[in-house]
Amino acid sequence: MRKAWEPLAKIDLHAEKKILGQLAESQAAELTYQQTARLDELFDLCETLGLASISAWPNVDEYDEWFRPWLDLAVTLGGFDRALLSAEASLTLERIDALPADAPRYPLTDEGRERTLNQWDQVLDQEAAVRLLVRTLYRGRDAAWTAACALQYTPKVDLAIQLLDEAMPDLRSSTPHQEIAAKTLIVLSHGSRLESWITDSDPVLQALAVEFMDIDDLMSSPARIRDMLKDADGRVVEAVVGRIRQSNISELQDELRRIANEPEPAWSCTNCGHVNPQGTEFCQECRRGGPRPSAAAKAILEGRPMPGKVLFSLGRTDADEDDSS
Numbered sequence: 620m621r622k623a624w625e626p627l628a629k630i631d632l633h634a635e636k637k638i639l640g641q642l643a644e645s646q647a648a649e650l651t652y653q654q655t656a657r658l659d660e661l662f663d664l665c666e667t668l669g670l671a672s673i674s675a676w677p678n679v680d681e682y683d684e685w686f687r688p689w690l691d692l693a694v695t696l697g698g699f700d701r702a703l704l705s706a707e708a709s710l711t712l713e714r715i716d717a718l719p720a721d722a723p724r725y726p727l728t729d730e731g732r733e734r735t736l737n738q739w740d741q742v743l744d745q746e747a748a749v750r751l752l753v754r755t756l757y758r759g760r761d762a763a764w765t766a767a768c769a770l771q772y773t774p775k776v777d778l779a780i781q782l783l784d785e786a787m788p789d790l791r792s793s794t795p796h797q798e799i800a801a802k803t804l805i806v807l808s809h810g811s812r813l814e815s816w817i818t819d820s821d822p823v824l825q826a827l828a829v830e831f832m833d834i835d836d837l838m839s840s841p842a843r844i845r846d847m848l849k850d851a852d853g854r855v856v857e858a859v860v861g862r863i864r865q866s867n868i869s870e871l872q873d874e875l876r877r878i879a880n881e882p883e884p885a886w887s888c889t890n891c892g893h894v895n896p897q898g899t900e901f902c903q904e905c906r907r908g909g910p911r912p913s914a915a916a917k918a919i920l921e922g923r924p925m926p927g928k929v930l931f932s933l934g935r936t937d938a939d940e941d942d943s944s
């Protein structure tokens with residue numbers, strides 16, 4: 620299967636007009652003055668699809684194959700009014716065509732409000748919809764996230780779980796995509812994967828299991844907790860330290876002291892996959908902030924609030940643009 624994370628240069632720059640054209644194919648409603656001024660239905664749809672982010676847009680040659688059915692499904696699942704969308708899209712196309720050639724891009728995502736994509740009873744072919752949503756998990760990050768939000772409400776739970784299980788090995792090559800699929804699996808399977816993920820060799824799955832497991836189940840095995848606190852990957856250690864804080868287990872104080880007194884452990888970057896050595900605060904490749912279990916352990920021991928996440932080091936370069944894909 621093809622990968623989701625394409626370079627920016629492949630984005631379909633004509634997609635905006637294609638979206639408006641597709642919406643305008645439906646029978647149009649008569650717009651009130653307020654509707655022509657606000658274009659609520661259209662802006663809400665664009666907001667729901669996350670179109671403010673380039674990672675929600677189709678690449679060149681993807682519109683008919685993927686984005687067209689995806690847009691159609693989102694309209695249905697969000698309960699959007701097709702006649703209103705049609706009229707608002709036509710009006711917007713007229714406004715875009717009236718702009719001078721050097722005008723800035725017409726904004727479709729100014730003031731919309733996100734809607735919940737949960738109206739599965741309106742979907743005629745629910746199995747096809749589940750397959751389309753799982754395929755969308757391979758696209759840009761924001762498209763994948765929106766698809767996951769819709770997938771969590773599907774009544775076709777067994778099919779969705781089967782397809783997600785099949786997709787997980789492929790999605791491992793991008794941690795953000797892997798996390799989106801894994802969280803969807805956690806919701807749909809009511810956490811039944813967590814027991815096996817907690818011993819998985821993959822730090823992404825292990826950290827998610829630590830984060831989402833019921834606190835009593837997690838703390839029922841202090842030996843396992845101690846093992847994970849010695850894990851090679853800082854994100855697992857950070858997840859465990861965070862849960863220890865919620866559980867007040869006093870016999871782990873010695874482990875917390877050890878972690879607090881050591882440099883931050885090595886960690887694999889969730890953004891680019893680079894493995895950063897011990898004591899590295901920011902990813903050596905993309906400068907994303909890493910896990911800081913040592914700082915967290917110090918805060919717990921001293922009764923201070925947990926340290927905030929440091930997302931980036933200063934100085935953006937082109938490498939940061941990968942974040943949007």
Ligand SMILES: [Zn+2]
Nearest residue numbers: 888891902905
């Ligand atoms: Zn990185």
